[in-house]
Amino acid sequence: MNNTRESILSAALHLFARCGFEAASVSQIAEAVGLTKGALYRHFSSKRDLLDSILERMAQRDAEQAAAFDLPTGTADAMPEAYRAASVAQLAAFARAQFRYWTEDAFAADFRRMLTLEQLGCAEMNALYQQYIGAGPLGYVRDLLAALNVADAADMAALLYAPMLLGYVLYDGASDKAAVTALVDSALNRAAALIAAR
16 A cells, blocks of 8 residues: 555544544545645545545454464354364463554554444444454454363453453553553453463
8 A cells, every 4th residue: 555545544544533433524634644635535535435445454454463373364163173273372362462452553543442432323333343342352252262162151251351341441541551551461361371271
C-alpha cells in the first residue's frame, strides 16, 4: 500500500476512534493528512470505502497475529488438526501478545477504541466489537481448549480471556500503563497454569 493511502487510513481510523465513525468527516480526514477532499477521493471513493479498507487490514493482521504463534487462523470445524496441535502455553503467550497488540499498536488500539465507542449505537459496529474484542476471541479460546480436551472449556476460556477485557477497560485511562500490562500478564499466567493443571 502506498504511503498516502496508509496515511489516510491511519488518520481516518484515529479520527473514528476519537470522534466516532459517523461524526468524523471526510474533510477532517483530508485535513489531518494535508490533502483536499478531492485528493482523498482519488485514493478512497467514500468514508465507507475507508472503513472497509480498515476492516480488510484488521482481518489480515488478526490472521497474521495467530499465525505468528502457530495457532490456527480458521475455525475448529475447518482446521481440527491445527486446533488439537495447539498448547495452553502457546495460547497464553498469544494472549499476552494480543493484549500488547490491542493496546500498544497504534492502528489496532485505534480500531479497538473505535469499536468500543461505536458498539452501542450501531449494530454493525457491535457485531465487529463482538468479533474482534468480545465473543469472537472468547469462542476461539473455548474452541482451542475444547480441542485440547480441557474440562469445562467454556469456563476456562472465560478465566483466560477475562483479564484481557479488564485490561482493555483499565489501559486507556491509566497513568501507569506498564502496571496494567503487568497485572494482565500475571492474571494470564495464573489462568494458564490453572488450565494446564486440569
